[in-house]
Amino acid sequence: MPTLLVTGGCGFIGSNFVRHLLATDPSCKVINFDALTYAGNLANLRDVANHTNYKFIKGDITNRDEVRAALQLGVTDVIHFAAESHVDRSIQDSGPFIKTNVLGTQILLDAAREFKVQKYVQVSTDEVYGSLGPTGLFTEQTPLDPSSPYSASKTASDVLVKAYQHTFGMNAVITRCSNNYGPYQFPEKLIPLFVTNLMNDQPVPVYGDGMQIRDWIHVLDHCRGVEAAWRNGKAGEVYNFGGRCERANIEITKLLLKLLGKTESLIRYVADRPGHDRRYAIDCTKAERELGWKPLVSFDQGLQETIDWYKANGDWIAGIKNKDYLKYYETQYGKL
Numbered sequence: 250m251p252t253l254l255v256t257g258g259c260g261f262i263g264s265n266f267v268r269h270l271l272a273t274d275p276s277c278k279v280i281n282f283d284a285l286t287y288a289g290n291l292a293n294l295r296d297v298a299n300h301t302n303y304k305f306i307k308g309d310i311t312n313r314d315e316v317r318a319a320l321q322l323g324v325t326d327v328i329h330f331a332a333e334s335h336v337d338r339s340i341q342d343s344g345p346f347i348k349t350n351v352l353g354t355q356i357l358l359d360a361a362r363e364f365k366v367q368k369y370v371q372v373s374t375d376e377v378y379g380s381l382g383p384t385g386l387f388t389e390q391t392p393l394d395p396s397s398p399y400s401a402s403k404t405a406s407d408v409l410v411k412a413y414q415h416t417f418g419m420n421a422v423i424t425r426c427s428n429n430y431g432p433y434q435f436p437e438k439l440i441p442l443f444v445t446n447l448m449n450d451q452p453v454p455v456y457g458d459g460m461q462i463r464d465w466i467h468v469l470d471h472c473r474g475v476e477a478a479w480r481n482g483k484a485g486e487v488y489n490f491g492g493r494c495e496r497a498n499i500e501i502t503k504l505l506l507k508l509l510g511k512t513e514s515l516i517r518y519v520a521d522r523p524g525h526d527r528r529y530a531i532d533c534t535k536a537e538r539e540l541g542w543k544p545l546v547s548f549d550q551g552l553q554e555t556i557d558w559y560k561a562n563g564d565w566i567a568g569i570k571n572k573d574y575l576k577y578y579e580t581q582y583g584k585l
């Protein structure tokens with residue numbers, strides 16, 4: 250019976266991954282190892298908290314003893330989601346990003362080696378490739394060229410994984426995915442931030458001219474990709490995942506206004522993010538060809554379902570939009 254150590258399982262993508270795996274594979278045990286930072290939320294997995302194949306451990310990947318203790322529970326595989334994940338916060342203070350994303354990954358890799366883990370999956374991002382011009386797509390061969398402290402820290406962790414695979418023969422794979430959206434996403438990222446603000450008739454902050462392009466993918470399509478990379482990915486390989494759904498931020502903003510029945514008077518253009526990458530777009534043909542994966546959720550349907558989920562989960566939003574959140578929000582956007 251595989252026993253997966255899922256790091257960061259109380260975050261957005263990790264919690265969707267844990268729920269997906271428990272629902273689809275009764276032969277898997279999942280140990281969720283999460284430090285419960287501001288982004289980690291036990292409520293994200295309340296519905297599976299008592300599942301027989303599920304166990305939660307509060308632990309920090311930068312703490313070697315805690316990581317070693319977790320791996321000694323019969324872990325066969327590691328799926329590494331835990332990270333500091335928000336670009337704006339990395340611009341405010343890059344320290345926690347280097348600590349968790351770089352040092353934490355190194356500690357996890359050492360422990361995975363020590364306890365002879367069978368497969369290690371590093372969940373990474375298309376942001377490690379930097380920014381594209383108006384044409385072209387990121388492939389797995391695109392040179393790494395990160396431009397924010399967040400993407401630099403993810404790049405550092407990716408190359409550590411590659412080095413451990415090469416030097417120690419670890420069975421490790423790296424996944425690189427584009428922008429996710431879906432339920433349980435912390436409302437600092439564009440879609441949940443805008444949906445939850447608009448639900449309360451609050452303005453939405455659009456960076457610069459709003460023409461930054463992202464490739465959107467539903468979180469469940471990403472989770473299925475990580476699962477496919479875990480089951481069928483080959484040691485040392487990188488797999489890109491994307492939704493073939495390029496949209497400018499301002500397009501998303503106007504679509505959300507329409508779907509929530511609000512007017513454009515709620516748009517506030519704010520100073521652009523320093524060093525803001527202009528365009529990301531993913532070539533995911535390798536994952537389709539070699540892993541038999543493809544994105545299944547259409548953006549229109551996925552976005553409507555996501556909006557419906559936030560509308561139905563006011564308690565979840567209220568639990569997050571607390572004093573710390575409002576303090577961060579004001580530091581980032583000032584009074585809108």
Ligand code: NAD
Nearest residue numbers: 257259260261262284285286288289309310331332334429
């Ligand atoms: P998130 O911020 O929602 O969740 C991160 C989780 O990691 C939280 O539960 C947090 O408590 C936990 N964590 C943070 N530091 C920790 C530590 N030191 N020890 C243990 N746990 C810790 O992030 P997310 O959006 O779910 O992203 C998950 C992963 O996917 C990240 O590695 C991110 O780089 C990657 N990724 C995200 C996206 C996206 O669009 N959100 C796209 C591609 C890749």
